[in-house]
Amino acid sequence: MKILLKNAKLADPERSSPQTGDLLLEDGRIVGAGGHITVEDAETVDCTGLTVAPGLVDMHVHLRDPGFTEKEDIQTGCRAAAAGGVTTLLCMPNTRPPVDEPDTVTYILEKAQQADVRVCVAGALTMGLRGEKRTNQQMLRDAGVTALSDDGRPVENSRLLAQAMQQAAVLELPVLCHCEVPELTDGGKMNEGAVSRELGVPGVPRASEECGTMQVLTLAEALGLPVHVCHVSTKGSVAMIRSAKKRGVQVTCETAPHYFALTEEALRQKDADLRMSPPLRTEEDRRAVITGLCDGTIDAIATDHAPHTPAEKADFLTAPNGAVGMETSLAAGITYLVEPGFLTLAQLLYKMSAAPAKILRLPYGGLTPGAAADLVLFDANESWTVNPEALHGKSKNAVFKGLTLQGRVKRTYCGGRLVYQA
Missing domain, CATH: 3.20.20.140 (Metal-dependent hydrolases)
Known part of the structure; x- marks a missing residue:
């Protein structure tokens, strides 16, 4: 299945600054990155206001x-x-x-x-x-x-x-x-x-x-x-x-x-x-x-x-x-x-x-075509208060509990598969 992430801030850590554009995923990999991508048979996700990073x-x-x-x-x-x-x-x-x-x-x-x-x-x-x-x-x-x-x-x-x-x-x-x-x-x-x-x-x-x-x-x-x-x-x-x-x-x-x-x-x-x-x-x-x-x-x-x-x-x-x-x-x-x-x-x-x-000598491709579609989508401006009971692991001994942090994960893809959605 193809997934098209539209209008995102593409933050590749090995580049100097984020670029607004699209990212196309297919078969667990990135097949297109940057600019305006048009494809008919893809699930489209509007990422306006979100940062997409490896x-x-x-x-x-x-x-x-x-x-x-x-x-x-x-x-x-x-x-x-x-x-x-x-x-x-x-x-x-x-x-x-x-x-x-x-x-x-x-x-x-x-x-x-x-x-x-x-x-x-x-x-x-x-x-x-x-x-x-x-x-x-x-x-x-x-x-x-x-x-x-x-x-x-x-x-x-x-x-x-x-x-x-x-x-x-x-x-x-x-x-x-x-x-x-x-x-x-x-x-x-x-x-x-x-x-x-x-x-x-x-x-x-x-x-x-x-x-x-x-x-x-x-x-x-x-x-x-x-x-x-x-x-x-x-x-x-x-x-x-x-x-x-x-x-x-x-x-x-x-x-x-x-x-x-x-x-x-x-x-x-x-x-x-x-x-x-x-x-x-x-x-x-x-x-x-x-x-x-x-x-x-x-x-x-x-x-x-x-x-x-x-x-x-x-x-x-x-x-x-x-x-x-x-x-x-x-x-x-x-x-x-x-x-x-x-x-x-x-x-x-x-x-x-x-x-x-x-x-760790692991393969790393950033946001370049051919790299694994392992991605995090987050709102760098959203503030939230850490509630241990809302965390997803078994234990709740959160070091930042009760504190208000900025930047919230909205979606995570691993190998092109959606594994987390806020």
Whole structure:
């Protein structure tokens, strides 16, 4: 079937500015882009006032399936992704069992065939995510993994991590690192600072993330190998990564919307939905993250979508870390980065689609003819208030709940198939 998107602002992140025109989809691909397109046998969608962009690529998602499907599963997680304009996601391996054997990879990929969006799988770097023995990376790659990570836990053994990075490079698999020193984090519930001291709550120092970041950067530089740093949250990590890039270290990194939008001040209400790892930091850190996004130090924006049940999140001090964010990520980017003038819309979309696709070595065609018809249609000017009960995933621990954001997804197409309509 042919679908004709008429009168849209075509926002290809690899072009300087949006162009008003039409987009023709057929058999899951873009077959015409720009200008005025006339075709008789197509479903026509009037996109006046809407921006059409390539679907977002979220390279850091916890689908909780297998093993924790009371929180989320592959179908519901992908439903939430579609509602946020995400058409491709990378799911993390900290499931039960972990994604350390080919059978688990096969389970996820087979179940994802019926999902609304494209699911890529991150295989574990170490067996059981314990940091003691490397997984069989060749078998995981053959089973279909896109990347390797022990996300949720750092690989503290530098020799083991170095060996894993070397093998991953041979297999052409990106390595994604959760940078943390558990001994420094131990017992911490929020950023260590003035607010944690005022509340009498144990804190997590910046040094925990920054020491872990330094370990990863040092290995990447010494080995001459690429590495990706997950969820950057501190000014020190941004500075170290910036310096490493200037020296030619092959490092890429991501941050999440909550790190450029919120600070530790939000934790004064002791709401566990605002607790995640790493934690919300200071205003100084938030500004450093924004600067890192502006100057290219931070390559990508991902959500670290981490669902938990209301019962788990009921108590501030005992709740697990994590918040859901796929349905709010685009709006948060528009609200906190584009509207204040830090990034253009094209720059934001690049960090949320093209950049993560390239880091993960996924095909990316933008809005050019021949590219997959993975698209998000949104109203960049519409404001809305985040209501957790209206979200599409199982869990409602939304980091932006109750806040008014600008930019609302109206439709999402994945492979030319309409997977979400507001």
